[in-house]
Amino acid sequence: MTMPSIDLDRTHPFAEAMRASSIAMVMTDPTLPDHPIVFANDAFLRLTGYSLLEVMGRNCRFLQGPDSDAAAIADIRRAIAAGVDLTVELVNYRKDGSAFHNVLSLSPVRGKSGEVRYFFATQVDVTDQHRQTDELRHANLALAAALETATTLVHEIDHRVKNNLQMVSAMILLQSLDRSDLRLRDSLLDTLSRVEALSTVHHRLHRSGDVSRFDVADYVRDLLDDLVGATGRTDIRVRLDLMPVLVQAGKSAALALLFNELFTNALKHAFPPGKPGTLAVSIAREAACIVAVIEDDGVGVSPTATRLSTFGQSLIQTLSRQLGAETTIGPMSPSGTRVRIELPLAIVAAPV
Ligand SMILES: Cc1cc2nc3c(=O)[nH]c(=O)nc-3n(C[C@H](O)[C@H](O)[C@H](O)COP(=O)(O)O)c2cc1C
Known part of the structure; x- marks a missing residue:
């Protein structure tokens, strides 16, 4: 899924839709040092237990911990480097330390000339299904x-x-x-x-x-x-x-x-x-x-x-x-x- 480049302006209808979505979503900027989060919706904050201030500007790896699957992380790294879509499942941790099974789907968002401008991702908690x-x-x-x-x-x-x-x-x-x-x-x-x-x-x-x-x-x-x-x-x-x-x-x-x-x-x-x-x-x-x-x-x-x-x-x-x-x-x-x-x-x- 490659989305058109979008303006994160509050008034943009796409940005509003993402903000209001009940599915956790983030956007990251690969052109900035350590590929940080530049947008996170409320559902992502609810899922992870962090505040907006705590997540903005950080690489998403802060969600990982001892049980996060190293092979899945390596897959993510490769997909980002290749600029391709990927869906993986791995264990992540909330701010309070509790673990959850996260189905992460990420895609590159390309600019007009085809360069990767952002990465967009959704996070779905599948812990209940595992249970x-x-x-x-x-x-x-x-x-x-x-x-x-x-x-x-x-x-x-x-x-x-x-x-x-x-x-x-x-x-x-x-x-x-x-x-x-x-x-x-x-x-x-x-x-x-x-x-x-x-x-x-x-x-x-x-x-x-x-x-x-x-x-x-x-x-x-x-x-x-x-x-x-x-x-x-x-x-x-x-x-x-x-x-x-x-x-x-x-x-x-x-x-x-x-x-x-x-x-x-x-x-x-x-x-x-x-x-x-x-x-x-x-x-x-x-x-x-x-x-x-x-x-x-x-x-x-x-x-x-x-x-x-x-x-x-x-x-x-x-x-x-x-x-x-x-x-x-x-x-x-x-x-x-x-x-x-x-x-x-x-x-x-x-x-x-
Ligand atoms: C848009 C986007 C969203 C991401 N979301 C998550 C996430 O929810 N959980 C996670 O464990 N890693 C997530 N990652 C992956 C990490 O940010 C990082 O790319 C991964 O750990 C591999 O890089 P590293 O080896 O430098 O840590 C996401 C990456 C991108 C680009």
Whole structure:
């Protein structure tokens, strides 16, 4: 910005405008010894705390002090020598000794024949912006530290929960080795499968890197793989039509237990040895709910009887209630069983 040479006469409108400006401004005369201030406006006096008498005739370096950046000062020196514009930021000091961050913009003011007549500069105090940046940086550091603590805690809890579930599984397994009571052994093995379903949920949540959402379709796929694999049967076909559904992590345990109960039951009772069949599972999103359907073409149940144990039935009821779900179990034609679960959309995790 090269301004025309101006007369500093009080009555000149440019001089008046500069005087009245709320931006600190000075003019210096490079033709005088030590390049002194020849004009300073009130905003400059307010910013620096000096009186007009104290600043007139002095080189602006009196504003510098111990924290003024030597490289910025060298830049100013070069710009003045070259007669070019420059904007730099450096620490300056007020008369009372307090420091402020000054964004200094200076330009040569040339005379008619192009010679540098004056230098004109504005000073903008950006201390507040620095303070805000510092505060933000501190807040960010504190947040990062808090996040690290929380992550460590989550990992620690993950580790402990995993170990505890493993211990519970091991204890149930040990107890189930006692063959003196076969009914007790069967129900212990059912419990073991439930604990393992919970373990898998826990493992999946922590492995995914997002402990807040749980992918139901992925879980169902893996669970069926494991359960069908464990039967050792090659004549049970699995047909899946699963829409990806992410549910809130808080609902994952109940949902996993519900599926585990229904799948285990179908695999245990629908296909007696020598009876091949298909287990079909679909998950779809409808207008007001998520619908999961589990169908088998196995031996089926009579309308009055149920193949579910009393505990299994009440577990399904309790889990459905916890999820706000409607679970209906009925026969399939010509044979088999169909379970329909209507899950409320409220359990779906919000998108990130
Ligand atoms: C118009 C003008 C305004 C200046 N304003 C400031 C200022 O507000 N703060 C500052 O630290 N230096 C300011 N300077 C720079 C110093 O006056 C001086 O040029 C600088 O310290 C480099 O020279 P030196 O090495 O001789 O000190 C200004 C220079 C000019 C020409």
